[in-house]
Every structure is written in C-alpha cells, then in structure tokens.
Amino acid sequence: MKQSRLMSLVESIANVAVGYGVAVVTQILIFPIFGLHTTLAQNLKMGALFTVVSIARSYVLRRLFERLRQNT
Secondary structure, eight states: OOOOHHHHHHHHHHHHHHHHHHHHHHHHHHGGGGTOOOOHHHHHHHHHHHHHHHHHHHHHHHHHHHHHHHTO
C-alpha cells in the first residue's frame, strides 16, 4: 500500500513531536555534565530548531524510500 505525501508528513511530525520532549529533557540533563548551562527558554528554542530539521530529514527520507519502492 502506498503512503501519500500528506500522511508521510503527518507521520514525521508525530514522530518528531515525541522526540522533541525527549530531546529537551535530555539537553537539560546532559548539558551541565559538559559544562553547558542554558536556560529552559534556550533549551526549548534549540529543541524547536532541531525539530524542524528532523521533520524535514524524516520527510525527505520517507519520500526517497517510497520512490525506491515504486521503482522495484
């Protein structure tokens, strides 16, 4: 069964939304170990930027693999 472009995007967003929370909590816990001290607002902004990049990456890879599947 073929996945539409819209559903590819929806799946990517859902996947990354869950990852966003995990990333922010991880940053809060790990950054101080490496001597990086950031505010909650900074962590949320960094997490948001990484989230946008992750959505784009996930979407492009999903579409690439869908095209490869169609060509086989």
